[in-house]
C-alpha cells in the first residue's frame with residue numbers, strides 16, 4: 001500500500017502523466033486528486049478483505065450445506081455468500097455470522113470472523129467448518145486498470 005502511494009506521488013508530479021492524474025478534472029494535479037484516489041483505495045481495501053468464495057465442510061445435516069458458496073449481494077452492509085440460489089446462505093447480523101438453510105434452520109458463529117466452526121442451532125446438526133477458498137489479488141489488478 002505504502003509503495004503504491006509513493007508511486008502515485010511520483011506520477012502526480014511527473015509532467016507526462018499530469019492529465020491522467022487529474023482525477024477530479026479541475027485542470028490541476030494536486031493533493032485533492034490524491035485524496036480522492038486514497039479514498040477509493042480504502043474502499044477497495046474493505047471489499048477485498050473478503051474472499052470471493054467460501055467452502056463449508058463437516059459431518060453436517062442437511063449435507064446440502066456442504067460445498068462452495070459464492071459472494072453475492074450484501075446483507076446489512078456485510079458481504080454474504082450464496083449456494084443453490086440462496087437455499088444455503090452465509091450472512092452476518094448484529095455480531096453473529098449465520099450459515100442458514102432456507103426454511104430449515106441455521107448454524108452460527110459469534111464474532112467478526114466469518115471463517116471457523118459454526119455451531120448447530122435450530123433444525124440442523126453437526127459442526128460446519130467454513131474456510132476461505134480464494135482471495136482476490138486486488139492491488140495488482142486495480143493498479144493495471146489505471
Ligand SMILES: [Ca+2]
Nearest residue numbers: 022024026028
Ligand atoms: Ca485535480
